[in-house]
Structure formats: structure tokens, C-alpha cells
Amino acid sequence: AQKVTQAQTEISVVEKEDVTLDCVYETRDTTYYLFWYKQPPSGELVFLIRRNSFDEQNEISGRYSWNFQKSTSSFNFTITASQVVDSAVYFCALSEGNTGANSKLTFGKGITLSVRP
Amino acid sequence: SQTIHQWPATLVQPVGSPLSLECTVEGTSNPNLYWYRQAAGRGLQLLFYSVGIGQISSEVPQNLSASRPQDRQFILSSKKLLLSDSGFYLCASIGQNYGYTFGSGTRLTVV
Numbered sequence: 594a595q596k597v598t599q600a601q602t603e604i605s606v607v608e609k610e611d612v613t614l615d616c617v618y619e620t621r622d623t624t625y626y627l628f629w630y631k632q633p634p635s636g637e638l639v640f641l642i643r644r645n646s647f648d649e650q651n652e653i654s655g656r657y658s659w660n661f662q663k664s665t666s667s668f669n670f671t672i673t674a675s676q677v678v679d680s681a682v683y684f685c686a687l688s689e690g691n692t693g694a695n696s697k698l699t700f701g702k703g704i705t706l707s708v709r710p
Numbered sequence: 711s712q713t714i715h716q717w718p719a720t721l722v723q724p725v726g727s728p729l730s731l732e733c734t735v736e737g738t739s740n741p742n743l744y745w746y747r748q749a750a751g752r753g754l755q756l757l758f759y760s761v762g763i764g765q766i767s768s769e770v771p772q773n774l775s776a777s778r779p780q781d782r783q784f785i786l787s788s789k790k791l792l793l794s795d796s797g798f799y800l801c802a803s804i805g806q807n808y809g810y811t812f813g814s815g816t817r818l819t820v821v
Contacts, residue, residue, distance in 0.1 A: 628810070636798055638812040684753065688810075696742055696804050697769075702753040 595620045597687050599701035606675055607709050614670040614704050616685030622646075627661065627668045628686040628698065638684070644668065675708045682706070712737040716801050716813030723820055729774075729788040731816050733801030736782070743784040744802040745776055754800065760784060796820045 596619040606612045618627065629641040642652065644661050652659045656673045672679055682705050686698040713736045723729060735741055742761050746754040756769045758776035766776050773792050777785045784801055801813040 630812075635814075636817065637814045638800065640810065640812075643810070696810075697744060697756050697759050698746075698754075698802075698810065699756075700746075700754040 595622075595625075595687050595689055595699045597685050597699050597701035599685055599704050601704045602702070603705045603707070605707040605709065608677060609674050610708075611671060611673050612675050612706065612708075614672075614683050614685075614706070616668045616670065616701060618666050618668065618685070618687045620687060620689055622689040624689070626688040628684075628688070629659065629668075629670050630684045630686065632682040632684065632703070634681070641670075672706075675706075677708050677710055680706055680708045712741070712803055712811040714801055714803055714811055714813035716816055718816060719814065720817045721819070723791050723818065725793055725820055726790045729786070729791050729795070729818070731786040731799055731801075731818075733784040733786075733813055734782055735784075735803045738782075738803065740781060741803040743778065744804075745784065745786050746800045746802060748798040748800065750797070758786070791820045793820050 598617045601615055604612060625646045627644045631639040631641055642659055649661050649663060658671045660669045668685060682703045684703045685701045688696050688698050715734045717732060744759045745757045747757050748754045757774060758766055758768055760766050760778045763778055763781055766778060773795060774786060774788050786799060796819050799816045799818060803811050
């Protein structure tokens with residue numbers, strides 16, 4: 594069975610600090626997808642990134658970067674120069690297989706990030 | 711791109727009352743549809759998913775049911791709500807391009 598572990602529950606940083614959110618996953622499939630979502634106080638889930646299991650290249654998008662390492666089953670998310678608007682709950686999620694019944698997402702429990710001015 | 715419409719945004723219902731939450735999808739056809747629930751302070755749990763009209767799979771035993779009467783309509787129901795049904799309910803869709811989209815959610819409080 595698939596599992597996503599976000600060991601950090603709450604992180605508090607001061608604005609402009611860098612912060613890394615950890616995600617460790619478990620799956621028996623060789624084909625899978627990893628996601629990060631942001632949930633601001635309003636509640637909606639904002640898609641940040643999707644990565645498939647065959648693409649281990651790290652990705653950078655503005656202040657956001659992701660480090661995917663299959664050897665350690667980790668998909669960590671770093672926010673550089675954090676801002677108050679980054680305050681939210683961040684979820685890591687895993688989906689196995691191709692589109693179909695196996696595409697349901699398994700979520701971690703989320704990390705509450707608070708960025709103080 | 712897909713758009714998911716979910717309503718109502720908030721709902722306060724007494725224990726024992728019925729429930730009907732509706733989700734409709736635009737911008738894709740024959741999507742896989744999902745209902746997730748987020749209890750206070752917890753992650754998201756998959757409740758139901760559907761790969762087609764009339765096809766419903768339940769992930770966890772519970773007081774809720776789901777139906778898919780049309781290709782892009784997904785309904786979450788209960789005949790009698792329990793206090794433990796309180797939470798934030800999210801509808802999600804995977805369209806043809808494997809885009810995973812979430813609705814804006816319904817915050818249900820059972821009193």
C-alpha cells in the first residue's frame with residue numbers, strides 16, 4: 594500500500610528565511626506520481642507541482658524548488674526567501690499508476706508553515 | 711483546462727438531518743471523480759471515487775454515499791448526519807490530460 598509521511602507538523606520561520614518541507618513516500622509501483630499542494634486559510638488546494646517517477650531532475654520555479662531522490666524515497670520542497678504569503682498548510686501526495694482507478698491520491702498529513710514578518 | 715464547481719461553500723446541519731453535496735466538472739469529458747474529506751487538523755482522506763456514470767467505489771466504511779448520475783456530476787449524500795461527519799469536503803477530477811483539479815470545498819459543521 595502507498596503511504597506518504599510528512600514528519601514535520603508545524604514550522605515557523607521569519608520572513609526571508611529559507612525553509613524545507615520534507616516528504617517521504619512508500620510505494621510498490623515503479624510508475625507513480627508525486628505532488629505538492631498548498632492549502633491557504635481559505636481552504637482550496639492549490640497545485641504546485643507534479644513529478645513522475647521516471648524524472649528525477651530537480652525543479653525550480655521562482656522561489657520554489659523541489660528535490661526528488663528515489664534512493665531515499667523523498668520529495669522535498671524548499672521555499673527560498675520565504676514571505677508572509679507563503680503561510681499555509683502544504684501537502685505532499687502520491688498517486689500510483691496511470692489514469693484510472695489507481696490514480697487516487699494518498700496525502701500526507703500536511704505541514705503548517707507560518708512565516709512571521 | 712478543467713473547472714470544478716462545488717456547493718455550498720459552507721453548511722451547518724443538525725445531527726440526523728440529510729446531506730447532499732454536489733460537484734460538477736467543466737472542460738473535460740469522462741473524468742475520474744473523487745470525494746475527499748479533511749477533518750479538523752488532519753490530512754485529506756479519500757472517501758469515494760468514480761471512473762464513470764453509475765460506477766462508485768468506496769474507500770472507507772462510513773455514513774456517507776456517493777452517486778454519479780451524469781458524466782460530469784458527482785454527489786455526496788447522507789440520510790442521517792453524525793457529528794463525526796463534520797469536516798471539509800473536496801471534490802476532485804482527473805481529466806484526459808491527467809490534470810488533477812480540486813474544487814473549492816464545502817465546510818460542513820454538524821451540530
